[in-house]
Amino acid sequence: MEGQQSSEGTPEGVERVRLRSAAAALTSLMALAATSLVAGPAVASTTSGPCALPRTEAHHSLGVDTWNATYPRPARTLNAVVIFVSFPDHVPANAPEELAADHFPATSTFFTRASYGRFSLRADPQHQWVKMPKASTEYGIRRDWRSEQRSAYLGDALDAADAGVDFSRYDIVYLVADPDAPGVDSDATKVVNLDQPLHADGTDIERVVTVFEHHPPDRNVLAHETGHVFDLPDLYHRPVDGQGDWDTYVGDWDVMGSQFGMSPDLFGWHKWKLGWLDRQAVRCVTRTGLITLEPISAAPAPGASLGTRLAVVRTGEDTALAIEARSATGNDETTCTEGVLIYRVQSDADSGGGPVEVVDTHPETEACWDESVYPPLADAPLGVGETFTMPGAPGERTRVEVADRTRAGAWTVRISTV
Template sequence: MPPGSRTRRAGAARPPGAGRLRRPASVCAALAAVVGTSSFAGPVHDPFAPPPCALERTDAHHSLGLDTWNDAYVRPERTVDAVMVFLSFPDARPLTHPAQLVADHFPGTADFFTRASYGRLDLRLHTRPRWTAMPQPSRAYGIARDWDAEHRAAFVRDALAATDPEVDFADYDVVYFVADPDAPGVDSDATKVVNFAEPVAVDGTELRRIVTVFERFPADRNVLAHETGHVFDLPDLYHRPRDGKGDWDTHVGDWDLMGSQFGLAPDPFGWHKWKLGWLGDRHVDCVGGPGTTLHALQPLGRAPAERGPGAGKRLAVVRTGPSEAVAVEVREPVGNDAGLCRGGVLVYRVRSDTASAAGPVEVLDGHPGTAACHGRSVHPPLADAPLRVGESLSVPVDGGSVHITALDRAESGEWTVRITRRA
């Protein structure tokens, strides 16, 4: 986050004069024209030089460049405090108790991130399991997937005004507004993160985004983990057809929940884990110029150890341009990927200059002529994308190609991968 956006952690002593610096009326006025769909924070440069295969962050929304961190977003490390509040409407009587809605998302969401981060992130939920009344009927807010700015602003403005007397937003890094799932105007396709074009000051802290939850009960699997990923500056990886109809999962299929929360292998890509700090530079092999290199890769879902056999690499990267790279990792039925369809060596292309939902990641199919797990996979043609032992994949790049071969899998689970860069 930018300087001054947060001055204390939950539970820390509040400095004199801090507290509710903006009353609801002021917040309402501030929100009238600032609710948007993206953030505009500038780059913050890290004093330490990144590895040569780390793409630079660009102005693309949720850029996958990782040479610097965008401080407009919550950094997912150590303890991150989230608050969940529940909104009812005058045109409906809630049929579901807030405690049921909490259990629908937690501890499942927190457990997902604990596994994905190898224990480096502790997402802690705080909540008061009771309904807070909104002033307008649910239909008055025009809730929809493609929500117009006026109705979206009205909803957030009213929700903040209704909940501010009960919630000290200065205590929290993440805010979830959960609407009554049975209210007639609630559209279950509208769950998303609402970003503010300019931060809004509430209770001495600057709010930059709020997760608005309109899920039916029970909710879609991993939906809140997906939306929380946006709070951590991860992009949508799905492909949205022009008319909204057709296959949304052609870019990455089951791989990574930012593509689909229903995926069989929802663990974040190794590139995402590197960006978020869950993998360090020591866990990444950078491939340089033309030639052949061998790489010993551990399964991505296995937590790296400080030393010993489990302390090895999790990702190999070939930088193929100023804003493009080919990434190689091992996916097996470990951790969040326990239900994957086919494991092996997964290859994908990363573009740091491509915005969220425009294809910043593309899984490269190691078996383009086949598909797998029909009836379970969100996109069967990519369910068997990983290479098995003895298989290869050639990736054309500007000025040459990158050739990846899965040579061997040891009993320990470590894979040996050969990468040949041809000019």
């Protein structure tokens, strides 16, 4: 979840196809050299290529042609300070070290895995409580927080911490409140983007991660919030009345959709945007072709390249179809379904407005009802021998066929236009 001071067609069914014979598979693999698969570059200051959607004015736009320089890029080691805030109306029941262990090193490990070791989040938890000048009940802490009360909370917290913290040393600020204080609402955890930066130790502080979690906290909650710090959008759907299902867009398939998901690794598109997928790892598909997709969550062998992790079909000025493999490894080790995942990307959709939607390739079934946050999408990936055709006009439909799985765990996929 995030706060600011300022603030498609019905899927067709899956058809079973016969597995190719060894000879046919060999013929298909040899044909790969003749297909038009254009490598899409990783996010840099500027990204070119026919499948790189443009960054738009949408909040947390998923355009990858440029990087929004108002956000820190997770392309190097970033330093984070973790400040623990207490209130005069409650004596904390836990030591700061206990609350720090709720989030670290787990959050840092998540990003090390997601980035294939290309990014390191170095946390510096403080060892003492910083006492606020007002009772917890006076700040009106809740999910939809009044901006003036939120501003008062941030100003008081940073003023109270400034004597013991050199903010010039850090790229990210986490404010962790006493979870048992009477005015603390665990639903209020969010990133606050500031129209006017706060200042401390000669440093502009443009956003703060405010943490109001129970002890122990929700799983992967800080990985989700930290994703916002890196300009990633909310992928859940918030019902108008706050009641109903929040996970209809992406289900379990990305931590920006649900911190409770069984397959929380970041989508390949997110990794492309963040700069973790290099030029050879993204394929822009312009003609029929056979691609071998390495699982998005699998670490490459030491010294080896990433291989192809993401296939992209451009479908419009601000839209694309993304195809990637998901397997029970790395951040996805608890997944209940493996296979080839298809999802739509819209770079002109705001955070929370459906910038990513997973395609349900098995619309008549669901899976993992006792563990999944949204069982209808838990079996969304295609398995070996399955084909799915996206709806559309003749000649514009994208067909994805999973031909095989290698002994090493990669997925061989044929993508064509029909």
